[in-house]
Amino acid sequence: MEWLEMIVGPDDGTPTMAQFCARTVLLFFYGLACIRIAGRRTFSNLSPFDIVVAIIVGSNISRAMTGRVPFLPSLGSTLLLVVLHRLVAMATVRWNPLASFVKGCPMVLIRDGQIDERAMLRHDISTADLMEGLRMEQVCRIDDVALATIERGGKISVVPRKA
Structure with missing residues (x-):
């Protein structure tokens, strides 16, 4: 040594x-x-x-x-x-x-254009934060979202509605 x-x-x-x-x-x-x-x-x-x-x-x-x-x-x-x-x-x-x-669970924030206010409060996500997440996924309006989820890593994933 x-x-x-x-x-x-x-x-x-x-x-x-x-x-x-x-x-x-x-x-x-x-x-x-x-x-x-x-x-x-x-x-x-x-x-x-x-x-x-x-x-x-x-x-x-x-x-x-x-x-x-x-x-x-x-x-x-x-x-x-x-x-x-x-x-x-x-x-x-x-x-x-x-x-x-250890990792947490994903949680739905928007389903079929409807925001889950309780989920947003639980994860301390403001409407501005949600809109930022949508824009980063190339979605402009909440009505255009089939499903938005806050994933275990904190990222908001978005599935747009079919046209």
Whole structure:
């Protein structure tokens, strides 16, 4: 382990410039490995579950880079978090109650041109937010919507009425 401390420096926040650079290179590849382990969906279609993991991973890597925490324990805890994320993600594919708890459930906001006010209140969506979501799906009027749903990731998906 002495060789590692020679490369990355001490954990008291006083590494040399070369040791900070070595930490940066190691943590860059470590971060890439964590993303590969966690899977593509972790950093693409972000759910609240994925966002929390991404923030913690970034924070842990940042602190390890600046030498504010012990290097190897920080890497170990970050890897554990990523592996737990992956295991929970795999479990949510097989067990719907866990998926609903971790990822939430989609909710219909508009059905056949009728807004569900309770659903909008429950998800803190204003009429302006709803209209923005519709416009982003190339729909101008609520009457033109067969179905609008707030998906688990927070995006509003829209199925337009047939012409």
